[in-house]
Amino acid sequence: MADAAPSQDSSSEHAGTRRDFLVLAAGAMGGMAVVGITWPLIETMNPSADVLALASTEVDISQIEEGQVIVVKWRGRPVFIRHRTADEIASAQDVSLDDLSDPQPDAERAPRPQWLIVEGVCTHLGCVPLGSKIGDPRGEFGGWFCPCHGSHYDTSGRIRKGPAPANLPVPTYEFLDDTLVRIG
């Protein structure tokens, strides 16, 4: 470097250093300012505190008869609470995990076998599957059937057929006593 053109180099280097420093420093500050404001701008679109505050709900399940499903609203979306019959429990438990595209044993999804609690939102594109009301189609596996794009769920809310990639998610919930459950 030094033996190429010493006189030119040193003068331009000297003149350049301060200016380069200022350009870089100002550019860096400007860049930080842009990032600094972009982050809050993006964050404003995330759920606000009041939306997050509504994140749990308590449900009385004493009135749900065997074989019945109720739909409750949690975080603005439906949750299915299903009082399963002995047959439904048996058919959910007898499935080999190899037959499932999203393998999960029924015992893991329903710690109290007569109660199945799942989010009622199809994992494909978010429609509410049918099967909770009497007379609804329940699909080929007796659980739920999504009318939008034809996904079939079994009595454990697991995906068995259709485009949905995953089982109906089990929300975090807790039995406060035998008749009261808190979701969220």
Next chain:
Amino acid sequence: MTTPVPQNRVAQWIEYRLPIFSWTNKHLVDYPAPRNLNYWWNFGSLAGFMLVLQIVTGVVLAMHYTPHADHAFDSVEHIMRDVEWGWLMRYLHANGASMFFAVVYIHLFRGLYYGSYKSPREILWWMGVIILLLMMASAFMGYVLPWGQMSFWAATVITNMTSAIPWIGETVVTWLWGGFSVDHPTLVRFYALHYLLPFVLFGVVFIHLWALHHRKSNNPLGIDIKSPKDTIPFHPYYTVKDMFGLGVMMFILLIFTFYMPNVLGEVINYEKANPLQTPAHIVPEWYFLPFYAILRAIPDKLGGVVAMVASIAILFILPWLDSSRVRSARFRPIYKWAFWIFVVDCIALGWVGANTPEGNFIWIGQVTTGYYFAHFLIVLPLIAKFERPTPLPESIHQAVLKGGGGGEDAPAAAAEAAPADAAAAEKT
């Protein structure tokens, strides 16, 4: 073509400070347009008119609409029943969206047929694709605003597509919603964006026209303007022609607006949004049906979303997929067929999209989706390689004035089937 100096002294005073008179003259009056533009060239200005109509009716509607999950549905009914002429504004706006898409789709296929995407108009073409994307986003978000059942579930299904993105999908979809489902925060942001995007679109239209006026319009022959004899002034020739087209388009739009304002909509959207009940049959508006069919053709969540995005994104690289240097399909005997097959394929996709994915619609959807991409990725490159175009006319004015009006047969008269040409074509 001398720039007229304004005679009026006030106009002179303005012109000296802001050259608006010479600018208008340059771009709207004496602007040299190819003398052979046919009626397919009306659709650009028609699209521009539709954009303005949508903005004007939209601003008026915004004065009466309430962007709130509890009040939006009722405020739309308030517009329909109580607001003076509110029904007219809303029906014009809703049917105007369909008209806008119709003319833009025709405009797009015009570009495909006559090779308007080819050099030197690639950036012009890109701006058009961006305009299409902005239109789709605006139309989708506008459809959500009445907060009916179809509004709500369209919003749910479309926003859920982002949840297909690996790893960050769920975070992104929560961010889009501003909550854990489509709800009030989603509605308000859609309203803000639905108001904003048309103005962004207007800006992109400006760039679209900037590029257009820099390289000038393509024309049915697809050959360059070579001399002033190839052009005629925009005014009065094309202003009059565009006005006539505008009359025809408004006639169609008003037939829909006055006599069948809901025929393109879904009845179930007059039912208020219910987050706990999905309608039995979800269908998008007609202008999204082909893309909806592509989404459903792939039996995999991520794959379907990727294919749908790719179906539009592929237009960006079209100028390089079709490397034939001849623009107009008039001189491309094989491409002409490929074009019409592609049109039929797109219509078939729309038909599949309108039906439940059962029985035959499953394989028809998959075949038509496959062909959609094959058209761009296989058919066009192969045609560009092996097709032997018929000879191009010398110039626009020669073809128009001497060649019998530049019809389909005109160039064929000059065609000479030399074996050397065929050999050359195979090499390239």
